[in-house]
Amino acid sequence: MAGVDVGGGSGKGKRSLDSEINMIPFIDLLMVTIAFLLITAVWSHMARINADAQVPGPPRPDVEQQDIPPEKILHLQMTSPEKFTIVWKAGSQVVTSIDVPRKDDIKENHGIKTVRYGVVTCKPEDQACFNAMCGRAPESRSLAETIACEWTNSGSHRAQQDKKLDQAVLHTDNDTQYVFIIGVIDALYQTHRKAETGGKVTEVPAFNVTFAVN
Amino acid sequence: MPVHQPGRRLMHYVPLNFVHKKVTGHGGRATNAGLSLTSMIDFLIVVVVFLLMTFSASGETPPAKGVRIPSAENTLDMIDAPMVAINGQQILVDGAAAGNTRAIEDAKRLQRIDELFNILKGKREVWKQLHPNKDFPGVVVLQVDQDVPAVVVKSTFQTAAFAGYPNVSFMVNGIPKAH
Structure with missing residues (x-):
């Protein structure tokens, strides 16, 4: 069994300073801890992806209405099997429009599908990386990269102090499978920016996603 | 001995x-x-x-039986909110039946799911009675099978919004980021 030797103890008739530690309770404790942790262990981590229905608030007769110019909103159309169309609109006016080739990267693991539309490897503060990525031809960029470039060029809420997020509206046809919708929302949430909340600077998604109901 | x-x-x-x-x-x-x-x-x-x-002290909400939840990378932590599960053609709210999606799939157009609307509205009213001095968060979590068509997802989304739940979250399997 384990022991502790603290030296000394050579004196005549003195009690030895070597003492035995009883390891049995220690091993018991470890075993009980392992059993508890194994029983309560969670191997699949559930998470959520946020969306917003954009319901207008109740009318405020006490507040004077002002003419506010409509904000630019990113509309992402995934109705075609060959391409995505990204359109920036201010109200009903189209500001810019760009087509991105659609490449569904589908992976299946034990029946669970994951659809990816590219990866944005640039950090929000790395402007040189963004310049290099956005300098490439649009056809060679993935959907996630194109969204990041579009937001860098045309996003309205980019300041660190700005608490509002840019709005993205997703247009799908009625037959699109849910897993592809999640793939596109995941690509939209890959673009991040810095935001100051309560004196702390954190990374938040650049877009708030909603659905077009047409 | x-x-x-x-x-x-x-x-x-x-x-x-x-x-x-x-x-x-x-x-x-x-x-x-x-x-x-x-x-x-x-x-x-x-x-x-x-x-x-x-170890996760907050616990985990398992998906409803038969619902294959897709995976995603850019996710948020789960929250405590009413759980709407869509498994094939059946809709469940916190495990209780709340209609089915057959009519939507047949019609292939967006429509309100009345049974789901009534249950969510009832839950909202109960919450407001229990917390009279608090703002209603209006959050609902959708557990949707990966093969469900978009028309069903959008109808459920719209029904939840009509019932006073404009903040809709989609439950996914969180996976680590690729980069």
Whole structure:
């Protein structure tokens, strides 16, 4: 069994300073801890992806209405099997429009599908990386990269102090499978920016996603 | 009953030297094997540390039976909110039946799901009665099977918004980011 030797103890008739530690309770404790942790262990981590229905608030007769110019909103159309169309609109006016080739990267693991539309490897503060990525031809960029470039060029809420997020509206046809919708929302949430909340600077998604109901 | 050292027992009571020698194994290797505790304790500690790191105190909400939830990378932590599950053609709210999607799939157009609307509206009113001085968060979590068509997802989304739940979250399997 384990022991502790603290030296000394050579004196005549003195009690030895070597003492035995009883390891049995220690091993018991470890075993009980392992059993508890194994029983309560969670191997699949559930998470959520946020969306917003954009319901207008109740009318405020006490507040004077002002003419506010409509904000630019990113509309992402995934109705075609060959391409995505990204359109920036201010109200009903189209500001810019760009087509991105659609490449569904589908992976299946034990029946669970994951659809990816590219990866944005640039950090929000790395402007040189963004310049290099956005300098490439649009056809060679993935959907996630194109969204990041579009937001860098045309996003309205980019300041660190700005608490509002840019709005993205997703247009799908009625037959699109849910897993592809999640793939596109995941690509939209890959673009991040810095935001100051309560004196702390954190990374938040650049877009708030909603659905077009047409 | 006392515990004896393990070993050979056969004929050990015979008080003759040569018999005793014969039955105890001719001075061969001891039958008691020493167990190295150091490596065992090292292993146990590593297992405990690993399990502690993967431990989640907040608990997890398992998806409804038969619902295959897709995976995504850019996710948020789960929150406590009404759970709407869409499994094939059945809709469940917190495990209780709340209509089906057959009519939507047949019509192939967006429509309100009345049963789901009434249940969510009821839940909202109960919450408001229980928390009279608080703002209603209006959050609902959708557990949708990966193969469900968009028209069903959008109809459920719209029904939840009509029932006073404009903040809709989609439950996914969180996976680590690729970069």
